[in-house]
Amino acid sequence: MIDVKLDRVTVVGHFKLAAAESLGEYLRPLGWQDMSFDWEHGIVDGYVLKRILSNCDTETVAVIVKNQYQTTWRLDTSNHFRNDEEKRKVIAALDLFENKHLSRIDIAFDFINMDNAGMRHRFVKSNVTTTEIKGESLWIRGRNSHLQTLYAGKRKSLSLFRYYDKVAEQKRHRKEISEDIESWERLELQVRAERANEWLLNSRAMLSYFKLPQEYVLDAKDRAMLLALNAGHVSYKELAKATATKYRKLAKSNLGFDDSWAKEAYKKLEEKQNELQKEVNNFVSLINI
Numbered sequence: 001m002i003d004v005k006l007d008r009v010t011v012v013g014h015f016k017l018a019a020a021e022s023l024g025e026y027l028r029p030l031g032w033q034d035m036s037f038d039w040e041h042g043i044v045d046g047y048v049l050k051r052i053l054s055n056c057d058t059e060t061v062a063v064i065v066k067n068q069y070q071t072t073w074r075l076d077t078s079n080h081f082r083n084d085e086e087k088r089k090v091i092a093a094l095d096l097f098e099n100k101h102l103s104r105i106d107i108a109f110d111f112i113n114m115d116n117a118g119m120r121h122r123f124v125k126s127n128v129t130t131t132e133i134k135g136e137s138l139w140i141r142g143r144n145s146h147l148q149t150l151y152a153g154k155r156k157s158l159s160l161f162r163y164y165d166k167v168a169e170q171k172r173h174r175k176e177i178s179e180d181i182e183s184w185e186r187l188e189l190q191v192r193a194e195r196a197n198e199w200l201l202n203s204r205a206m207l208s209y210f211k212l213p214q215e216y217v218l219d220a221k222d223r224a225m226l227l228a229l230n231a232g233h234v235s236y237k238e239l240a241k242a243t244a245t246k247y248r249k250l251a252k253s254n255l256g257f258d259d260s261w262a263k264e265a266y267k268k269l270e271e272k273q274n275e276l277q278k279e280v281n282n283f284v285s286l287i288n289i
Contacts, residue, residue, distance in 0.1 A: 002110065002265050004107065004265065007106040009077055010105075011102060013099050013101065014071060015073060026096055032089070033049075033050065047063065048062070049061045061081070106190050109186065109187040111186070113181065113184075117183035121212050123152040124210075125152070148169075150163045160189075163185070164185070199280070208262070211257035211258065211262065212259070213256065
């Protein structure tokens with residue numbers, strides 16, 4: 001099964017009514033709770049809005065945290081509100097912001113119980129190397145050395161691709177997984193700032209690079225070279241110009257790669273693009289309330 005959804009929306013702005021030290025006085029009556037977050041760059045203080053599940057567990061609806069080394073704050077939410085009360089609490093928090101703007105959108109493609117699962121896909125793009133040192137693509141492996149997460153693009157760039165094992169992520173967060181899910185791999189697009197409104201164009205581009213290395217009609221030497229280039233063990237810059245041109249053409253023409261997942265995901269994207277754009281527009285309207 002393949003599905004696509006709007007996974008995350010981020011709004012950035014200043015709080016107009018209070019200094020950081022007294023924000024809680026405004027947010028707590030709205031249903032937000034104080035909380036410390038293990039964020040990307042360490043522990044930060046902020047506020048969280050949670051929903052209570054049927055098993056008395058909780059899950060996050062939205063968070064508010066201060067941007068490091070800046071005077072601005074950001075609100076992150078999936079925008080998947082279960083009821084009007086959740087939406088009201090987020091709108092009330094957004095109303096405390098001034099100079100607010102849409103800062104980031106994440107689009108997620110889910111691949112559940114698919115053939116050829118096992119985190120085998122790669123981003124095949126000639127000007128993005130796969131290396132742990134330079135950071136153009138970042139590999140993260142679990143304790144069993146199996147690939148769990150792959151990034152393509154610089155972490156602070158306007159667009160970033162992320163491919164990861166959703167089952168492993170859910171287990172890390174001690175979340176229950178349905179028994180009928182044998183594999184669950186997620187492909188995410190993260191777009192920032194002015195690129196946020198180009199989510200559809202960037203989603204299509206990401207899918208065009210998302211491929212499964214395959215043994216097709218190529219001889220052993222060509223298969224080995226394409227796999228080495230795709231894995232980052234060999235750089236196009238190390239090859240003679242004619243040789244580099246040859247393998248770029250092979251990669252571009254899909255020789256040696258299977259893009260069937262990407263093609264199905266593209267169909268799903270075209271099917272749901274109007275629905276997704278409506279979700280984005282609805283959230284933008286909340287910002288402008």
